[in-house]
Amino acid sequence: MRGVVMYAPGDVRVEDRPEPAILKPTDAIIRLSATCICGSDLWPYRGADKVDEPMPMGHEYAGIVEEVGSEVTGIKPGQFVVGSFFASDNTCEICRAGYQSSCIHRELVGAIGTQAEWARIPLADGTLVATPDVPDADLVPDFLAASDVLGTGWFAAVAAEVGPGKTVAVVGDGAVGLLGVMAAQQLGAERIIAMSRHESRQKLALEFGATDIVTERGDAGVEQIKSLTSGLGAHSVIEAVGTQESMMQAIRSTRAGGHVGYVGVTHDVALNGDELFFSHVHLHGGPAPVRRFLPDLMDRIWNRKIRPGRVFDLELPLDEAAAGYQAMDTRKAIKVLLRP
Numbered sequence: 001m002r003g004v005v006m007y008a009p010g011d012v013r014v015e016d017r018p019e020p021a022i023l024k025p026t027d028a029i030i031r032l033s034a035t036c037i038c039g040s041d042l043w044p045y046r047g048a049d050k051v052d053e054p055m056p057m058g059h060e061y062a063g064i065v066e067e068v069g070s071e072v073t074g075i076k077p078g079q080f081v082v083g084s085f086f087a088s089d090n091t092c093e094i095c096r097a098g099y100q101s102s103c104i105h106r107e108l109v110g111a112i113g114t115q116a117e118w119a120r121i122p123l124a125d126g127t128l129v130a131t132p133d134v135p136d137a138d139l140v141p142d143f144l145a146a147s148d149v150l151g152t153g154w155f156a157a158v159a160a161e162v163g164p165g166k167t168v169a170v171v172g173d174g175a176v177g178l179l180g181v182m183a184a185q186q187l188g189a190e191r192i193i194a195m196s197r198h199e200s201r202q203k204l205a206l207e208f209g210a211t212d213i214v215t216e217r218g219d220a221g222v223e224q225i226k227s228l229t230s231g232l233g234a235h236s237v238i239e240a241v242g243t244q245e246s247m248m249q250a251i252r253s254t255r256a257g258g259h260v261g262y263v264g265v266t267h268d269v270a271l272n273g274d275e276l277f278f279s280h281v282h283l284h285g286g287p288a289p290v291r292r293f294l295p296d297l298m299d300r301i302w303n304r305k306i307r308p309g310r311v312f313d314l315e316l317p318l319d320e321a322a323a324g325y326q327a328m329d330t331r332k333a334i335k336v337l338l339r340p
């Protein structure tokens with residue numbers, strides 16, 4: 001089968017990879033209806049994460065079940081399914097508390113590589129959520145978005161305690177930040193301030209429910225958030241980048257007693273203890289337990305209440321994945337959908 005492999009920073013190839021097979025009786029094999037490139041795939045692409053050997057790429061997926069192992073009971077061939085970037089049993093104590101991305105049996109789907117025609121999904125019963133029927137083709141990008149970026153933006157909003165009456169600020173205008181705006185709108189936030197300096201992303205943020213746009217970043221961005229909130233800062237701040245600057249921008253934009261939901265994969269972030277101590281800001285985040293939210297999010301998509309797939313502004317055949325990485329790296333595309 002065809003699949004994406006990264007050989008080195010900037011060197012992405014589509015080549016023949018072995019077809020997946022059932023390895024454990026709890027596995028399923030799915031045929032990808034669509035797959036995509038994640039902002040986090042850009043860390044190794046840009047050399048910020050090491051590439052020691054050729055790596056299969058991709059951890060977002062939606063598709064049709066082809067085959068299941070002998071112990072899989074809840075998922076059947078022919079179903080359209082979505083899962084998250086961590087496979088999880090959904091039964092252990094951590095999963096039942098809603099933290100499936102820290103499941104005691106978790107397996108990283110990124111190591112399998114879903115930018116491919118087929119993929120083996122471990123712990124199928126716990127990991128995969130099926131739609132009531134095979135969805136219309138136009139909904140596939142929306143379901144694919146639920147696999148990571150929507151679920152991650154949603155978790156950030158929940159971790160930031162977004163709700164009615166709250167003012168929310170969103171740091172980061174990638175797909176996760178933009179869908180954090182959508183989540184904040186769906187969760188009833190009163191005011192949603194998107195921080196972006198890119199016109200096309202500002203436009204999408206406004207369509208997703210942003211009420212204000214702040215173009216400044218760093219301390220100047222913090223000043224803007226304060227000036228929009230009577231000098232107090234936002235109640236809830238979503239951090240969707242993962243750098244030192246974005247993390248400090250998020251913490252400093254939050255009012256005393258407020259909450260930061262951080263989901264950008266951190267790279268060399270160091271927090272100052274004194275500043276944290278005196279900020280009175282709650283911090284909660286990490287790799288999003290997308291599985292917790294999938295049934296609700298997939299229901300909203302099935303009923304066409306939300307269209308998160310609009311973050312895909314470039315669609316390419318899987319074989320042209322290298323061009324997709326380049327488009328995201330240069331910020332010419334927000335998020336690239338790949339068709340196997």
Ligand SMILES: [Zn+2]
Pocket residue numbers: 088089090091092093094095096100102103104105
């Ligand atoms: Zn578990």
